[in-house]
Amino acid sequence: EVAAGEAGPAYALSIRPPVVADAVAPTDAPAAQAVSGAGDACEARTINLVLDDRGRGWGVVRFDVVTSAPQVRLRLPAGMRLYSVLVDGRETPAVAREGDAWDVPLHDVGWPRSVLAAFAGELGGRPVDGAPLLLDAPELEGLPGGETQWTISAPRCLELRVAPPARQLD
Numbered sequence: 631e632v633a634a635g636e637a638g639p640a641y642a643l644s645i646r647p648p649v650v651a652d653a654v655a656p657t658d659a660p661a662a663q664a665v666s667g668a669g670d671a672c673e674a675r676t677i678n679l680v681l682d683d684r685g686r687g688w689g690v691v692r693f694d695v696v697t698s699a700p701q702v703r704l705r706l707p708a709g710m711r712l713y714s715v716l717v718d719g720r721e722t723p724a725v726a727r728e729g730d731a732w733d734v735p736l737h738d739v740g741w742p743r744s745v746l747a748a749f750a751g752e753l754g755g756r757p758v759d760g761a762p763l764l765l766d767a768p769e770l771e772g773l774p775g776g777e778t779q780w781t782i783s784a785p786r787c788l789e790l791r792v793a794p795p796a797r798q799l800d
Contacts, residue, residue, distance in 0.1 A: 669696065670695075670696060670697040670698065670699065670772075670773055670774075671695070671696055671697075671773055671774050671775060672693050672694070672695050672769075672770050672773040672774065672775030672776075673694045673695065673696060673742070673775070673776070674692075674693070674694040674775075674776065674777075674779075675691065675692070675693050675694075675767065675768075675769075675775055675777075675778045675779070676691070676692045676778075676779045676781075677689060677690075677691045677692075677767060677768065677778060677779070677780045677781070678690050678691075678780075678781045678783075679765070679780065679781070679782050679783070680782075680783045680784075681753070681782065681783065681784045681785070681788070682785060683785050683787065683788065685752060685753050685754070686750070686751070686752055686753065687710075687750065687751065687752075687753050687765075688748075688749065688750035688751075689748075689749065689750075690746060690747065690748050690749070691746070691747050691749070691767075691768040692744055692745070692746045693744065693745045693746075693770055693773075693775075694742065694743075694744050695742065695743055695744070695745060695770065695773060696742045697736070697773060699736070700735065700736060701733050701734060701735045701736055702733075702734050702736065702745065702770045702771075702772075702773065703727065703731055703732070703733055703734070703770065703771040703772070704724065704731065704732045704733075704734050704745070704747060704768065704769075704770060704771075705729075705730055705731045705732075705768065705769050705770075705771055706730045706731075706732075706747075706749050706751075706768045707730070707751075707765075707766035707767070707768065708729075708730060708754070708766075709751045709752040709753065709754055710730060710749045710750065710751035710752075710768070711749060711750055711751050712724060712726075712732055712747060712748075712749050713747075713748040713749060713750065714747070714748045715732070715734050715745065715746070715747045715748075716744075716745070716746040716747075717734065717735075717736055717737055717743060717744070717745055717746075718737055718738075718743050718744055719744075719746075720737065722734055722735060722737070723735070724747075731771070734747075745770070747768065749768065753765070762793065765780070765782075767780075780796075
């Protein structure tokens with residue numbers, strides 16, 4: 631969000647040669663082969679997570695990506711289950727792979743796109759016990775990224791504290 635009178639975010643656009651692709655089906659290719667291209671990156675990752683006092687969580691993660699790969703590999707934290715995936719606002723079938731990974735086909739290579747995933751599961755502890763709880767972020771394997779923005783909703787009985795290097799925003 632940019633307040634009135636403040637400068638907006640800086641960005642640069644570059645032109646890539648067009649990439650033509652046929653219909654893409656998920657493959658068994660390792661993630662390193664599935665996502666390989668100069669300049670490929672996860673430009674932004676936004677996570678909205680709801681916690682309960684029993685140690686469960688559910689939410690959505692949005693990745694804004696630039697990649698020339700026909701698919702990406704989504705990896706969720708241990709204990710989380712994937713419910714649905716949208717690529718550029720359209721539902722996409724994700725194919726389960728080893729562990730907590732899913733291959734997600736992209737509709738049109740060569741364009742920036744968004745990947746939105748809904749997930750839920752156990753967090754590995756009860757927040758009401760007072761012990762620190764590590765929240766791992768979902769990720770797209772092989773795509774370097776910048777900062778991650780979390781929005782965490784918790785029951786009123788819990789006081790949320792953030793440990794470095796993370797920082798809390800107003």
